[in-house]
Amino acid sequence: xxxxxxxxxxxxxxxxxxxxxxxxxxxxxxxxxxxxxxxxxxxxxxxxxxxxxxxxxxxxxxxxxxxxxxxxxxxxxxxxxxxxxxxxxxxxxxxxxxxxxxxxxxxxxxxxxxxxxxxxxxxxxxxxxxxxxxxxxxxxxxxxxxxxxxxxx
Amino acid sequence: xxxxxxxxxxxxxxxxxxxxxxxxxxxxxxxxxxxxxxxxxxxxxxxxxxxxxxxxxxxxxxxxxxxxxxxxxxxxxxxxxxxxxxxxxxxxxxxxxxxxxxxxxxxxxxxxxxxxxxxxxxxxxxxxxxxxxxxxxxxxxxxxxxxxxxxxx
DNA sequence: TGTGAAAATCAACTACA
DNA sequence: TGTAGTTGATTTTCACA
Numbered sequence: 001x002x003x004x005x006x007x008x009x010x011x012x013x014x015x016x017x018x019x020x021x022x023x024x025x026x027x028x029x030x031x032x033x034x035x036x037x038x039x040x041x042x043x044x045x046x047x048x049x050x051x052x053x054x055x056x057x058x059x060x061x062x063x064x065x066x067x068x069x070x071x072x073x074x075x076x077x078x079x080x081x082x083x084x085x086x087x088x089x090x091x092x093x094x095x096x097x098x099x100x101x102x103x104x105x106x107x108x109x110x111x112x113x114x115x116x117x118x119x120x121x122x123x124x125x126x127x128x129x130x131x132x133x134x135x136x137x138x139x140x141x142x143x144x145x146x147x148x149x150x151x152x153x
Numbered sequence: 154x155x156x157x158x159x160x161x162x163x164x165x166x167x168x169x170x171x172x173x174x175x176x177x178x179x180x181x182x183x184x185x186x187x188x189x190x191x192x193x194x195x196x197x198x199x200x201x202x203x204x205x206x207x208x209x210x211x212x213x214x215x216x217x218x219x220x221x222x223x224x225x226x227x228x229x230x231x232x233x234x235x236x237x238x239x240x241x242x243x244x245x246x247x248x249x250x251x252x253x254x255x256x257x258x259x260x261x262x263x264x265x266x267x268x269x270x271x272x273x274x275x276x277x278x279x280x281x282x283x284x285x286x287x288x289x290x291x292x293x294x295x296x297x298x299x300x301x302x303x304x305x306x
Numbered sequence: 307t308g309t310g311a312a313a314a315t316c317a318a319c320t321a322c323a
Numbered sequence: 324t325g326t327a328g329t330t331g332a333t334t335t336t337c338a339c340a
Contacts, residue, residue, distance in 0.1 A: 001211075009207055016169045016203035019316060030326055035318070037324095046211040050169035051204060051295070054162055058154075058199040061298060066219075066247065066256055081292045088300050093292040094219065103219055103286065107298055133256065139234045139246040142204070142295060145214060145260055147241050172317095174333060186308055188335070 001046070004029065008037055009047065013144040016050040053142070061107040063114055064135035067121065071101040075126030083124040089117050100131070154199070157182065158190055162200065165191070166297040169203040206295070214260040216267055217288035220274065221253040228279030230254055236277040242270050253284070 007027045011018055020031040020038070027034065041047045056062065071080065077095065084093050084104060092105040104121075108114050114132070121130055160180045164171055173184040173191070180187065194200045209215065224233065230248060237246050237257060245258040257274075261267050267285070274283055 012205035048206045052165035053201045092294040094288045095290045097287045134250045135247045137248045141245040
């Protein structure tokens with residue numbers, strides 16, 4: 001991992017469909033050298049994948065909520081996590097320190113669906129209580145942080 | 154937006170570097186037809202962009218925290234949001250309903266940096282109080298929700 | 307909207323410094 | 324690791340159904 005790798009990573013975070021030739025021009029290497037580097041970054045798990053980002057409301061998912069999940073005394077975190085993964089509306093799932101055990105982000109078409117979804121969450125064994133915060137607007141999301149990407153670490 | 158568009162979207166969310174030829178084979182269209190459709194989905198803002206997803210700790214961002222931001226009585230939400238956008242460590246920013254005005258996700262290299270980052274947050278005019286929840290592990294994140302993508306809506 | 311064909315570009319592999 | 328060259332696939336555009 002050197003400065004060139006970090007440049008490539010930054011470029012691919014910006015545009016995941018950039019061609020190797022594009023990347024090569026940007027970092028001053030040939031396309032095949034970039035190809036080689038990207039392959040290694042993928043193989044070593046630095047680059048996890050490439051995804052199209054879609055406007056949620058365009059695909060009928062206009063309601064976003066952040067939900068804190070408080071565990072019961074006997075809750076098994078792994079089982080709760082597996083049950084959360086079963087719910088397709090749960091887009092992200094974080095195991096956290098503090099009173100709650102998990103914080104999840106949920107996307108659903110309507111508030112009716114949110115209500116139904118909360119019902120499903122509360123039925124999960126190990127879930128004692130939930131606290132729901134409805135997102136009014138997403139100012140930005142998943143923005144690339146290139147703070148350390150430009151440094152040698 | 155028909156069922157074929159939704160299939161294409163689902164495929165591109167899964168693999169943002171899929172070729173038009175691949176997508177065509179998957180949905181039963183020619184590459185040029187897919188090219189045409191994807192161009193329209195991009196132009197109409199359904200597909201917002203394509204991004205490589207990077208393992209945060211591989212780029213020196215091993216600490217993730219979710220921070221609730223409580224506003225002062227006189228806070229201007231837009232100004233707060235703009236100030237939050239200036240902080241590169243703030244990866245996502247949600248305006249929410251409830252006591253807090255914003256919930257942000259922050260990624261930093263170390264807990265020391267988290268402390269420094271919290272100091273920066275609290276200096277923002279309009280920010281009265283923050284509540285920080287440290288992420289212990291990310292079970293999954295930004296997972297594609299294809300619930301409605303397969304339907305006609 | 308779609309197909310099919312053509313030219314330019316690119317991916318992926320191979321030698322070789 | 325890198326460049327350069329090669330081959331087959333892909334992108335992109337265009338005429339046309």
